[in-house]
Amino acid sequence: MNILILGGGGREHALAWAILQNPKCDRLIVAPGNAGIAQIAECAQFDICDGGAVVEFAEAEAIDFVVVGPEAPLAAGVADRLAEAGIPVFGPSAGAARLESSKRFTKEICDAAGAPTAAWARFDAVDPARAYIREQGAPIVVKADGLAAGKGVIVAMTEAEALAAVEDILGGAFGSAGAEVVIEEFMDGEEASFFVLCDGETVLPVGTAQDHKRVGEGDTGPNTGGMGAYSPAPIMTPSVTEAALEQIVKPTMAEMAKRGTPYRGVLYAGLMIKDGKPRLVEYNVRFGDPECQALMLRLGAQALDLMLAAAEGRLDERHVNWAEDFAMTVVLAAQGYPGTYEKGTIIGGLEDMPETSWEMMFHAGTSESDGHVTATGGRVLNATARGRTLQEARDRAYAMAEAVDWPDGFYRRDIGWRALE
Ligand code: AMP
Ligand code: GLY
Numbered sequence: 001m002n003i004l005i006l007g008g009g010g011r012e013h014a015l016a017w018a019i020l021q022n023p024k025c026d027r028l029i030v031a032p033g034n035a036g037i038a039q040i041a042e043c044a045q046f047d048i049c050d051g052g053a054v055v056e057f058a059e060a061e062a063i064d065f066v067v068v069g070p071e072a073p074l075a076a077g078v079a080d081r082l083a084e085a086g087i088p089v090f091g092p093s094a095g096a097a098r099l100e101s102s103k104r105f106t107k108e109i110c111d112a113a114g115a116p117t118a119a120w121a122r123f124d125a126v127d128p129a130r131a132y133i134r135e136q137g138a139p140i141v142v143k144a145d146g147l148a149a150g151k152g153v154i155v156a157m158t159e160a161e162a163l164a165a166v167e168d169i170l171g172g173a174f175g176s177a178g179a180e181v182v183i184e185e186f187m188d189g190e191e192a193s194f195f196v197l198c199d200g201e202t203v204l205p206v207g208t209a210q211d212h213k214r215v216g217e218g219d220t221g222p223n224t225g226g227m228g229a230y231s232p233a234p235i236m237t238p239s240v241t242e243a244a245l246e247q248i249v250k251p252t253m254a255e256m257a258k259r260g261t262p263y264r265g266v267l268y269a270g271l272m273i274k275d276g277k278p279r280l281v282e283y284n285v286r287f288g289d290p291e292c293q294a295l296m297l298r299l300g301a302q303a304l305d306l307m308l309a310a311a312e313g314r315l316d317e318r319h320v321n322w323a324e325d326f327a328m329t330v331v332l333a334a335q336g337y338p339g340t341y342e343k344g345t346i347i348g349g350l351e352d353m354p355e356t357s358w359e360m361m362f363h364a365g366t367s368e369s370d371g372h373v374t375a376t377g378g379r380v381l382n383a384t385a386r387g388r389t390l391q392e393a394r395d396r397a398y399a400m401a402e403a404v405d406w407p408d409g410f411y412r413r414d415i416g417w418r419a420l421e
Helices: 010-020 051-060 071-075 078-084 103-113 126-136 159-173 238-258 291-299 302-311 390-403
Strands: 002-007 027-032 065-068 120-123 140-144 153-156 181-185 190-199 203-211 214-216 220-223 228-231 264-274 277-284 326-334 359-363 366-369 372-375 379-387
Touching (some): 002 010, 010 027, 010 291, 010 359, 010 379, 051 078, 065 078, 065 302, 071 078, 103 120, 103 181, 103 238, 103 277, 126 181, 140 159, 153 159, 159 181, 190 277, 190 291, 190 302, 203 238, 203 291, 228 291, 228 390, 238 264, 291 302, 291 326, 359 390, 379 390
Parallel strands (some): 002 065
Antiparallel strands (some): 140 181, 190 203, 190 264, 203 228, 214 220, 228 326, 264 277, 326 379, 359 379, 366 372
């Protein structure tokens, strides 16, 4: 098969690595890719959010299967265009991708499906939103309705913070993504990520993980895209997993099918767990980044068979072969991230990295120039390792991170602290 992956982060490097483990893959192209992906696959440059351009490229290269990594092409309808052209695609339609592209839509679906989530209200004007915040009190959570590159959620510990967030969002700080604001009850508890594949009907869990969103050790400082993750998440016990599946995920998928927008692809449920009961924080219509890196190392070659089955409506024929193992990924980021950081700094020490089914250095924001790997983004490398215990996975991942020679980068040294405590 000729396979095309859309995206160029650590998630897509991990997807590329897993797909290449499967003998069904004859040729792999990744657009736009990065320096690490370029070592294992062909890279191509075109606008991955332009459905017409994606279809044209896929037809010209006789692509048999397209895997969409990030949410932006999905929200832009790239999966719809590929489906119309008869090209099998892993990733939901724009209508189904609204589970990520509109917070209000997700809350409405949860209500219709009876899925437990935070109490909420929506506003498109400042005054009623302010009145609601005063009535509810803090802590309270204010969200821009649309896609805001992970920055549209403000967990306000004071009323003043919440009021300022409403003014910011409705005042245009996030453009059209902030035309509406969703205000939610603050949920207390421990967060976990639950990943399932869906083919429009059948739902198949493919793993759990925990991310570390804050930049600083001890979960302090500003939010980031994620500074490290491990899988599985110990808090996702069999009973919590069962509750998440039966009360949240399956009713949501049934509601999507009922509305004529069946969901096909991977659904990432962000959960808040308190006293053994999960509630939905948010859905994403893609694999998490960096959670995907840990998941792919655990799934290996079967990931391609599972994604094909999801795209072709054959998930009922499949099951996941689980090893009793753990994986961890440690994100190396540019000094200054998630604020401003320098680009083009040189990264050394990558030549001698182990590349096995136990240890992989996945690249995120890297490119290659004059024979050097340079940093081109905020999150740059993902030291990812598997082990029979989480401690073993952790030790391997940190040994890789330490072997990187990059004075302009940093990483958190406490990934997995909650699970290892
Ligand atoms: P989201 O972009 O929706 O994932 O939100 C980003 C982060 O904000 C989540 O991972 C949570 O840590 C936090 N968050 C979002 N909604 C809530 C809520 N209702 N209660 C508590 N924390 C929340
Ligand atoms: N790591 C969080 C996310 O991918 O949204």
